[in-house]
Amino acid sequence: MSELVKGLIAIGAGICMGFGAIGPAIGEGNAVGKALEGMARQPEVTSTLRTNMILGCAITESTGIYSLVIALLLLFVF
Amino acid sequence: MEGIGNGPRILLEFSLFGLDVKITQTVLSSFVVMVVLLILSWRLGKGLQKRPTRRQVLVEKGVSILYNLVEDTMGKHNSHFTPFIGALFCSSVLGSLISMFGGVLRSATADLSTTLTWALIVTVMVWYHNIKRNGFFGWLKGFSEPVAVMTPMNIMSEIAQPISMSFRHFGNIAGGSVLTTMIYGALAAGSSLLLSWIPNEIVSSIPILQVGIPAFLSIYFDLFTGFIQALVFCMLTMVYVGAACPPPEETAA
Numbered sequence: 001m002s003e004l005v006k007g008l009i010a011i012g013a014g015i016c017m018g019f020g021a022i023g024p025a026i027g028e029g030n031a032v033g034k035a036l037e038g039m040a041r042q043p044e045v046t047s048t049l050r051t052n053m054i055l056g057c058a059i060t061e062s063t064g065i066y067s068l069v070i071a072l073l074l075l076f077v078f
Numbered sequence: 079m080e081g082i083g084n085g086p087r088i089l090l091e092f093s094l095f096g097l098d099v100k101i102t103q104t105v106l107s108s109f110v111v112m113v114v115l116l117i118l119s120w121r122l123g124k125g126l127q128k129r130p131t132r133r134q135v136l137v138e139k140g141v142s143i144l145y146n147l148v149e150d151t152m153g154k155h156n157s158h159f160t161p162f163i164g165a166l167f168c169s170s171v172l173g174s175l176i177s178m179f180g181g182v183l184r185s186a187t188a189d190l191s192t193t194l195t196w197a198l199i200v201t202v203m204v205w206y207h208n209i210k211r212n213g214f215f216g217w218l219k220g221f222s223e224p225v226a227v228m229t230p231m232n233i234m235s236e237i238a239q240p241i242s243m244s245f246r247h248f249g250n251i252a253g254g255s256v257l258t259t260m261i262y263g264a265l266a267a268g269s270s271l272l273l274s275w276i277p278n279e280i281v282s283s284i285p286i287l288q289v290g291i292p293a294f295l296s297i298y299f300d301l302f303t304g305f306i307q308a309l310v311f312c313m314l315t316m317v318y319v320g321a322a323c324p325p326p327e328e329t330a331a
Contacts, residue, residue: 058310062242065249072256 009078013071020067027060086189089182104189107176111169111186151313152320159319166196167312174251174304178296185300187307188252190244197240200315207322243314247307254299262292 035053039046086103093099122137130138144167148160173186186192208217221236222229269287 054306055310055313058306059246059314061250062246065246065253068253069245069249072253 009074013074016067016074017071020064020071024060024064028057031056031060086184102189103182103184104186104192107173107183107186108169108192110183111172111176114172115165115168148316151316152323153325155325156320156323159316163312163316166315167308170196170247170308170311171304174307175300177255178300185251185255185304187247187304188255190248193244193247193311194240196247196311197244200243200318201236201240204318204322207319211323239318243311247311250303250307251300254303258292258295258299261295262288265291 031053035049038049088100088102089106090101091098122133126134141164144164145157145160148163149157152159170187173192174188175185176183177185177188205217208220212220221232223232265287266285269285270283272287273284
């Protein structure tokens with residue numbers, strides 16, 4: 001495990017987490033934006049919109065979490 | 079950096095009838111969660127009167143919320159799944175929160191073996207109901223549903239379901255605990271740096287930064303994420319099992 005490999009692993013973890021964060025961020029931004037529009041248009045369905053928005057965001061979050069798990073594995077296992 | 083990322087430590091090792099049993103932190107916190115839930119449900123469940131006390135009204139409200147959630151998601155005919163969903167939800171929330179109470183207690187869900195076991199239980203339930211409803215070959219035929227070329231895709235998505243459910247829950251909680259530990263260490267260094275100019279040895283070792291901030295962090299990571307992940311896990315369980323058991327009149331037709 002030479003120093004070079006350690007450095008490359010660190011770069012790999014950084015890139016993995018960096019690119020893994022772009023997708024969910026855009027997706028959740030859209031989801032929350034649309035949910036807020038819906039709430040503004042129809043305030044009476046705010047509660048159901050909110051729960052579905054949170055659920056949708058949590059599920060879109062999962063791809064970001066996969067890249068987090070891989071980055072953690074890279075950092076702490078190798 | 080090495081000590082932060084490792085998984086649950088093995089606390090106790092002994093051999094039972096020739097098998098060597100390893101009690102890890104996850105097993106310990108799972109048992110603690112089980113005992114707490116048992117005691118809680120026993121105490122809250124006994125002594126129900128016609129004119130409910132304040133405690134009983136609260137418990138009835140929680141149970142009715144659970145029943146409404148299951149009936150909305152899975153349909154009225156599936157409301158017999160509610161105890162399972164409730165047990166899954168409570169053990170997941172308490173499993174994530176347990177790490178806030180004790181040093182040795184690591185959150186039970188911050189370990190892939192817990193969440194993967196739950197996901198496999200759900201998958202077996204889905205397969206069981208599928209096979210019971212339209213037979214073993216009906217279930218197999220179900221894989222090449224719209225057209226035969228889709229079969230590998232369907233098999234892939236069948237495998238990906240438990241993996242994605244378990245990894246999502248595990249990744250959130252484990253990632254949260256790793257980040258909290260890392261920031262805790264950084265705060266320790268920060269506070270000792272801040273107080274290093276005090277000549278007195280005792281005063282300069284008081285971790286002033288460590289008092290407030292980690293509590294706020296663990297509120298987000300343990301409380302909010304744990305609750306949301308338990309909700310997501312239960313919602314997906316309900317959707318998958320609900321899809322496997324459609325309303326009776328539909329199958330009769």
